[in-house]
Amino acid sequence: MTDLSHPALPGGLPDKRQVAASFSRAAASYDSVAQLQRDVGHELLGRLPTNLNPSRWLDMGCGTGYFSRALGVRFNQGEGVALDIAQGMLEHARPLGGARHFVAGDAERLPLQADSCDLVFSSLAVQWCADFAAVLGEAHRVLRPGGVMAFASLCVGTLHELRESWRAVDGLVHVNRFRLFSDYQQLCRDSGLRVVSLESRPQVLHYPDVRSLTHELKALGAHNLNPGRPGGLTGRARILGLMHAYEQFRQAEGLPATYQVVYAILEKPL
Numbered sequence: 001m002t003d004l005s006h007p008a009l010p011g012g013l014p015d016k017r018q019v020a021a022s023f024s025r026a027a028a029s030y031d032s033v034a035q036l037q038r039d040v041g042h043e044l045l046g047r048l049p050t051n052l053n054p055s056r057w058l059d060m061g062c063g064t065g066y067f068s069r070a071l072g073v074r075f076n077q078g079e080g081v082a083l084d085i086a087q088g089m090l091e092h093a094r095p096l097g098g099a100r101h102f103v104a105g106d107a108e109r110l111p112l113q114a115d116s117c118d119l120v121f122s123s124l125a126v127q128w129c130a131d132f133a134a135v136l137g138e139a140h141r142v143l144r145p146g147g148v149m150a151f152a153s154l155c156v157g158t159l160h161e162l163r164e165s166w167r168a169v170d171g172l173v174h175v176n177r178f179r180l181f182s183d184y185q186q187l188c189r190d191s192g193l194r195v196v197s198l199e200s201r202p203q204v205l206h207y208p209d210v211r212s213l214t215h216e217l218k219a220l221g222a223h224n225l226n227p228g229r230p231g232g233l234t235g236r237a238r239i240l241g242l243m244h245a246y247e248q249f250r251q252a253e254g255l256p257a258t259y260q261v262v263y264a265i266l267e268k269p270l
């Protein structure tokens with residue numbers, strides 16, 4: 001059960017303790033359903049500057065450590081730090097290796113020294129951070145001059161079919177909230193980091209039915225944790241209403257779920 005006893009953070013994003021608990025619970029099931037996360041992280045890896053050779057790199061929001069292992073292979077001369085807010089994820093990732101250090105911590109308050117990293121890599125984690133300016137400030141602080149921050153995140157438009165279908169049923173918040181792409185642009189511009197590239201690209205997955213989508217979100221730990229979400233069991237009539245409403249989006253490949261993915265490469269000026 002999701003713990004509702006903690007107050008929600010301002011800004012409409014879920015409480016971090018709930019995020020950590022939800023991802024910890026999802027650690028065992030995450031890898032089996034993380035195809036989008038794999039595709040996005042590989043795309044982000046492909047966008048890293050080819051001449052990058054970090055002596056110390058950070059995988060921020062490492063989850064099960066899949067990309068910590070990829071970074072460890074690519075930068076095998078460097079010292080890797082894998083960091084996550086969810087203990088359950090770190091316990092899953094640590095025995096699989098890839099990084100030298102596995103650290104519990106918050107992207108908004110990194111437990112790392114200033115000027116201590118050459119690369120901050122973060123795939124599909126910072127959409128969970130209410131204070132993205134703080135995340136950028138921390139990346140700026142821990143990067144050495146010339147260091148790179150590469151992140152992938154999600155913005156408004158993500159899961160819009162699910163959001164609109166729920167709205168047709170009861171008008172309540174059933175889908176996680178996301179920042180506008182223009183907010184990412186503004187915050188990156190104001191960060192003191194140089195914006196090398198920043199773009200948003202849609203990626204659409206297809207499901208045979210609504211249940212397959214909502215089960216997958218739960219297995220990822222990414223189901224709705226927003227303040228204002230409906231409590232209690234989701235009644236049968238509402239589920240049927242949701243299934244009916246979602247059908248308007250059906251395509252030949254199945255029911256679409258759009259992810260609006262943000263990719264950014266930023267650099268700390270010399």
Ligand SMILES: C[S@@+](CC[C@H](N)C(=O)[O-])C[C@H]1O[C@@H](n2cnc3c(N)ncnc32)[C@H](O)[C@@H]1O
Nearest residue numbers: 023061062063084085086106107123124125128
């Ligand atoms: C969708 S998973 C992505 C994991 C991994 N990067 C990947 O691509 O497979 C998001 C991860 O971000 C972590 N996370 C969420 N908020 C965080 C925060 N404030 N600081 C550090 N990690 C956070 C979650 O615990 C979760 O493991």
